[in-house]
C-alpha cells in the first residue's frame with residue numbers, strides 16, 4: 002500500500018485551461034474507487050510558474066513533478082505511483098529533480114536551480130485555502146514574534162537592516178517608509194496593499210495572492226503594528242476573481258483563528274483588513290490615485306508631497322506597499338534583517354519575482370536573487386527562444402520600462418544596474434522579443450497603452466503622449482518624416498520632466514529606450530520604407546512562391562480579387578490591388594505565401 | 598425609474614438597495630461607491646442610466662459624480678453587452694505573439710469594432726489587458742472561458758462554433 006501522498010495540481014490560468022480542475026475531479030473519483038481517498042490529499046495550488054509545461058501535478062513526498070498530464074494518465078498515476086510507490090517516469094518534467102532545502106527552495110532542476118524563493122516560498126507547496134497549511138510552515142510565527150518580543154521600533158530597525166526595497170517599481174527603502182509613517186502623528190492610520198498590478202503582461206502579484214494569501218495578510222498585520230494602524234485595505238483588480246476569493250477566505254479564516262480582529266493573539270493590538278476592488282484603470286496603481294479610488298472617486302493622482310505617509314487615505318497617514326513587498330516581511334522578521342541583507346547585490350537585497358512571457362520556451366514565474374543576469378533568466382531558467390529564432394530584445398518594467406538588446410544581456414538585475422542601462426526593474430514584467438517583432442511597433446504599443454490610460458489631469462502627459470503616438474503611428478504606416486526621431490526625443494524628455502505623476506514621467510521610456518538601442522530600425526522605416534521584422538503592413542508585400550500547388554484557397558479568400566491563377570498552377574498577386582489584409586497568408590496550407 | 602415589472606426586476610432592485618443600505622452604515626460611506634457600481638453591474642451586466650440615478654439618490658451624491666466615476670473606470674459598461682462578451686487580450690505577451698491579427702480577424706468575422714455589439718446581440722467585443730494566461734498567448738476570453746494559442750484562422754473557427762452552438766440550441 003502506498004504512502005500518504007499529497008497531490009498538488011496547479012491552478013494557474015494556463016493550467017486551468019489545460020484541464021487541471023478536471024484532472025482533480027477525475028483523480029478524486031479514482032482514489033475513491035481504489036479506496037485510498039482518505040490517505041491521499043489533493044489540492045489546487047496557485048501558479049507553480051511552469052505554465053509552458055502544464056497542466057502540472059506535483060506529488061509529495063518526493064517532489065515528483067509531472068507535466069502535460071492528461072485524463073488518460075490518471076489511472077497510471079494512481080495505480081503506479083500512489084498505490085505502488087512507483088513514479089511514472091514517462092510523465093516527469095525532465096531535468097527536474099527536486100529536493101527539500103532551505104525554505105523548500107526547489108532543487109537543482111534547471112528551471113529552479115538558479116531560483117530562490119522568498120516571496121513565493123509557499124506557492125505550490127501549501128493549499129492556499131488552508132490556514133492550517135500555512136500555520137504548519139511557520140505561518141503567523143513572525144506576527145506572534147513581533148507582538149510578543151518586539152517593539153514597533155525594533156520591527157522598523159530590523160526592516161532597515163534587511164535593506165528591503167519596494168517591489169512595486171520605484172524601489173523605495175521599505176524601512177524608511179515605515180519609519181516616516183510611524184513618525185506621523187494622528188489618531189488614525191491605515192495600511193494598504195497595492196494589488197492593482199497594472200503592467201499588461203505580468204501576473205506576479207496575482208500568483209502570489211492565489212498561491213499564498215496568508216503571507217500578504219501577515220505582512221500587513223506586522224506593518225500595521227509597526228506604524229500604529231488598526232485598519233488595512235487590500236486594493237485588488239476586479240479582473241482577478243480567484244485571487245479575490247482566496248484573499249477573502251484567508252481574511253475570514255484568520256479572523257476565526259484570532260489572527261485578525263480585536264486583541265490579536267491575546268495582545269492589545271487590533272487589526273482588520275477589508276478588500277477594495279479596482280475597476281480597470283492603470284493609473285490607479287499609482288499610490289495617490291489608488292487612495293482616491295478607495296475613497297470612491299475617479300482615480301486621479303495628485304502632486305506629492307505631501308506623501309501618503311503623512312497625508313494619505315481619508316487624509317490620514319497611510320502606509321502603502323506592493324503585494325510582493327508585504328510577502329517578504331514575515332521572512333525578514335523570522336530570519337532576520339542580517340540574513341536577508343546577505344541575499345542580493347549592492348543596494349538591492351533579497352529576491353525579485355518576474356513573470357517571463359513573450360517569445361520564450363518556458364513562460365512562467367521565476368523568483369531570483371538580485372544580481373542574477375538577464376541572460377541567466379532568459380536562457381538558463383526559461384530555456385531561451387523557441388523555434389531557432391534570434392533574440393532581439395527584453396522588455397522590463399512594462400509601459401514604464403525599456404527594451405534592452407542583446408549587448409545588455411549580462412546586465413545584473415538590480416535597481417541601479419537596470420536604471421543605468423535605460424530600463425527599470427519595474428514590478429516584474431519581463432517580455433522577451435525575437436526578430437519577428439518590430440521595435441517601432443513595440444514602442445507604439447506601449448505608448449498607445451499609456452496614452453489611453455493617461456488620466457488627463459496634466460497637459461504634458463495628456464497631450465504630449467498623444468503627439469508622440471501620432472508620430473510613431475505615422476512612422477509605422479510608412480509616412481515617417483525627416484526630423485521625426487529628434488521630435489520624439491524632444492517631446493519624450495519634456496514629458497518626463499513636466500508630468501504630474503509617475504505615469505507620465507515614465508511613459509516615454511519605451512520610446513526613448515528603443516530610439517537609443519534600435520535607432521537603425523526607426524531610420525529604416527523613415528528613410529528606406531523598410532520594416533525588417535515584416536510587421537508594418539504599409540511596408541509589406543505578399544508574394545506567392547514556388548511552393549504554390551494552385552489549390553485556389555487564397556484566390557477564394559482574397560476579399561478584393563487581387564489573386565489570379567488557374568487550378569493546379571502557380572497563382573499571382575496583383576500588387577496594385579492587394580490591400581495587404583494577410584488573408585492569403587492565413588489560409589495557405591503549403592507555406593506558399595511569403596511576406597517581404 | 599428602474600423597471601419593476603417582473604419579480605426578477607424587483608428582486609434585483611431590492612438586492613442593490615440592500616447592498617447600498619449596508620454600505621451606508623459603515624464609516625466613510627462615500628468610499629463604497631465603486632463597490633456599489635460593481636454590485637450594480639453584477640446584477641444588470643451594465644450600468645443603466647436609471648440605476649445610476651437611483652444610486653445617486655440613495656447615496657446622496659449627484660448623478661454627475663457617479664457618471665464621472667463610471668466613465669473613468671474601464672471595467673464598467675455603459676451599454677448592454679452581447680450574450681457572449683469576447684475579451685481579446687492586448688497585453689504585452691499576447692501582443693508580441695500576434696494579438697493584433699487576432700483582433701483584426703474577429704472584427705472582420707463579426708463586422709464590429711472594438712466596443713461594439715453584433716446586430717443579433719450575440720457578441721460584444723472588448724480589448725483587455727493581460728488576462729494572466731500569458732503561457733497560452735495569444736488568448737481571448739469568451740465570457741469566462743479562455744481560448745488560447747490562437748491564430749487568426751483558429752479564432753474564426755472558435756466564433757463559428759459559438760454561432761453553431763447557438764443555432765442548434767434555438768432549433
Ligand SMILES: Cc1cc2nc3c(=O)[nH]c(=O)nc-3n(C[C@H](O)[C@H](O)[C@H](O)COP(=O)(O)O)c2cc1C
Pocket residue numbers: 166167168169170171172173195196197198199200283284285286287288289321322323324326327428502503504
Ligand atoms: C502609473 C503607475 C502605476 C503603478 N502601478 C503599480 C502597481 O500596479 N502595483 C504596485 O504595487 N505599484 C504600482 N505603482 C507604484 C506605486 O505608486 C507605489 O510606489 C507602490 O505601491 C509602493 O509600494 P512599494 O514601496 O512596496 O513598491 C505604480 C506607479 C505608477 C506611477
Ligand code: FES
Pocket residue numbers: 201202203686687688689690691692726727728729730731732734735736
Ligand atoms: S498578455 Fe495576454 S494573457 Fe498575459
